[in-house]
Amino acid sequence: MPNFNAGPAAMPQAVLESIQTNLQDYQGLGLSVLEMSHRSPEFAEIAARAESDLRQLLGIPTDYAVLFMQGGASAQFALCVQNLDVHGKVAYANTGYWSQKAMNCAQSLTAVQQVTHCSEGKTIRIPDSADWAQSPGASFLHITDNETIDGIVFNEVPATDLPLVCDMSSSILSQPIDVSRYGMIYAGAQKNIGPAGITLVIVHEALLARSESQSLPPVFSYSAMHKAGSMLNTPPTFAWYAAGLVFDWLRQQGGLSAMAEQNQRQAASVYAVLDEHALYVNRVDPINRSRMNIPFTLADESLTEALLVGANARGFIGLKGHKSIGGLRASLYNAVTDQAVEDLVDYLASFAREHV
Numbered sequence: 086m087p088n089f090n091a092g093p094a095a096m097p098q099a100v101l102e103s104i105q106t107n108l109q110d111y112q113g114l115g116l117s118v119l120e121m122s123h124r125s126p127e128f129a130e131i132a133a134r135a136e137s138d139l140r141q142l143l144g145i146p147t148d149y150a151v152l153f154m155q156g157g158a159s160a161q162f163a164l165c166v167q168n169l170d171v172h173g174k175v176a177y178a179n180t181g182y183w184s185q186k187a188m189n190c191a192q193s194l195t196a197v198q199q200v201t202h203c204s205e206g207k208t209i210r211i212p213d214s215a216d217w218a219q220s221p222g223a224s225f226l227h228i229t230d231n232e233t234i235d236g237i238v239f240n241e242v243p244a245t246d247l248p249l250v251c252d253m254s255s256s257i258l259s260q261p262i263d264v265s266r267y268g269m270i271y272a273g274a275q276k277n278i279g280p281a282g283i284t285l286v287i288v289h290e291a292l293l294a295r296s297e298s299q300s301l302p303p304v305f306s307y308s309a310m311h312k313a314g315s316m317l318n319t320p321p322t323f324a325w326y327a328a329g330l331v332f333d334w335l336r337q338q339g340g341l342s343a344m345a346e347q348n349q350r351q352a353a354s355v356y357a358v359l360d361e362h363a364l365y366v367n368r369v370d371p372i373n374r375s376r377m378n379i380p381f382t383l384a385d386e387s388l389t390e391a392l393l394v395g396a397n398a399r400g401f402i403g404l405k406g407h408k409s410i411g412g413l414r415a416s417l418y419n420a421v422t423d424q425a426v427e428d429l430v431d432y433l434a435s436f437a438r439e440h441v
């Protein structure tokens with residue numbers, strides 16, 4: 086079924102089939118990955134391959150550690166502060182719902198400076214980073230690359246002298262990135278990585294060293310987790326395995342350049358139909374329009390329910406907007422097919438024509 090959920094999101098069909106084939110008997114071993122010890126050589130191989138495929142896909146330099154943690158991106162809202170805040174001050178760009186949440190969490194732990202927020206004129210946009218407030222002495226600058234609910238994405242990595250900590254939950258693996266521009270990247274898995282339950286942390290060794298000096302319980306410490314190969318305690322083995330299958334699938338698709346091309350093309354066709362019909366409203370400036378999550382409202386809001394009923398009848402899943410802002414939202418993660426997007430665009434066009 087065409088699945089436009091914002092998360093947990095669509096998984097590639099080939100990955101679901103591979104999971105199904107191997108579910109009861111992983112490669113003839115006579116047991117499921119669900120039953121496999123995380124200390125077994127078989128799981129060690131699954132875990133190592135996942136990391137090495139991810140490193141290859143994202144071009145992660147060797148001086149960055151890759152951690153597979155738990156607690157979702159929400160846990161990282163706190164953990165990035167607890168591990169990395171060595172100066173008693175952090176800086177945040179507030180570009181939407183999730184960066185506000187991350188900032189609120191940081192405020193309960195340390196001094197926070199908001200260096201920018203989205204400007205709301207006729208359209209909503211992220212101010213140029215050259216115009217952001219300075220935050221000398223802050224331990225890091227936090228950004229949310231893609232605002233999943235507001236549909237706002239950075240069009241460039243902001244210029245800063247501070248280590249950049251980036252919540253990339255809803256845009257990771259959607260395009261090639263230069264990891265070396267970031268001090269740390271984190272992402273909950275349940276969009277472009279795989280099933281919920283695992284959280285990816287990619288952190289430069291200089292920041293990893295900061296966490297050594299913080300007296301944190303080991304499972305919350307980046308350096309302790311790194312030393313234990315992310316297996317200080319029982320990791321979410323099945324999610325880790327499924328993420329590895331997704332990384333392998335991405336490589337077979339042609340890697341992140343191919344994904345970027347697909348995402349660009351699919352998003353452009355949805356924005357085109359929204360812009361063509363006065364019934365649809367998306368207020369994000371084209372420069373910051375997300376390619377992963379496209380929220381929109383109807384000029385006549387009383388038609389929203391009818392649009393959703395029609396979408397349901399066609400088997401479209403997940404078009405209802407987030408409860409905090411309502412309206413509608415189409416999420417176009419990597420596993421969403423061209424056919425699904427084409428069908429959605431046709432439906433939106435015909436609905437608009439019927440309701441002029």
Ligand SMILES: Cc1ncc(COP(=O)(O)O)c(C=O)c1O
Pocket residue numbers: 092156157158159160183229231232233234252253254255273274
């Ligand atoms: C950008 C972003 N950050 C953080 C979160 C929270 O993630 P989690 O549910 O993994 O804690 C989400 C969830 O959708 C998100 O989209």
